[in-house]
């Protein structure tokens with residue numbers, strides 16, 4: 001475990017923090033752009049950059065495609081080797097951990113099965129073992145490890161506690177961050193899985209350069225992550241984004257939450273596969289979504305219609321500029337996405353519907369662990385500079 005003394009600045013630490021934040025959110029800014037974003041003078045930015053460069057936090061370079069400009073601008077990046085963090089995703093079936101450098105590049109990933117999701121204590125033992133395996137692998141390769149960011153499919157409050165679940169589990173009231181931190185001797189932060197994935201897509205993926213973003217995670221569970229004004233929006237108690245339990249069909253199937261016809265009951269891949277098995281009277285292979293026969297097309301069109309209807313409600317309420325689709329259904333293809341667009345045009349306010357673009361996520365299955373690792377990095381950088 002590494003302890004770093006806080007950067008003791010000749011420069012105001014809040015300026016250093018603003019510079020770090022700006023570089024984490026917008027890699028490749030010029031000094032002039034940094035001064036604007038950090039709301040300070042260019043000499044002050046230069047002093048902050050010198051200090052960070054002395055500590056190995058920065059890389060400055062001219063971009064290849066700008067070399068033929070008369071005086072190409074020097075662009076500033078966080079140095080990938082300066083520090084790293086671990087992202088850990090806990091689902092009902094699997095633990096997935098990845099080591100990331102401070103620039104957001106994955107160094108390696110490991111997975112392990114979950115034997116009993118409801119036994120929080122032994123699951124956290126397994127999680128700690130998996131993270132240790134990853135840390136051992138990179139003992140020499142990374143400068144130091146800032147900590148572990150966890151993504152879990154449960155609402156998380158402002159203090160990082162699991163607040164409650166739509167289906168009862170023993171995770172409620174578990175202080176996940178503290179329990180894992182004690183097992184590992186490292187700082188741990190906790191984030192809802194959809195929020196974590198939203199953060200990753202916003203910073204590195206299909207939601208880049210978007211101020212207001214709705215991220216939808218469509219897997220066995222359905223959740224949304226909201227980025228409003230470049231920040232995660234949690235709501236008063238951490239429940240914001242439980243779009244999976246929006247009622248779409250009041251006469252639909254009963255849901256685990258006690259409602260009927262929730263979005264989740266209409267889009268869960270498990271439900272869709274069950275319907276396909278029934279009509280085909282045969283087992284359904286992985287990858288059935290790309291089969292393209294009439295049954296699959298109908299299932300995906302109907303699921304897209306339900307998703308589009310839910311998105312239309314969110315558009316009318318929040319007016320996000322972009323909607324990013326992640327999870328298993330992100331791979332569903334053009335039939336699914338066309339049905340989403342058609343439902344939005346039908347159900348949303350025309351001007352907002354015209355502006356909002358719905359796109360598949362570009363980071364795939366590692367969006368949640370990247371987002372969780374990134375959230376941890378942001379938090380620990382603040383600790384490091386005493387912000």
Ligand SMILES: [Zn+2]
Nearest residue numbers: 245255257262
């Ligand atoms: Zn429900």
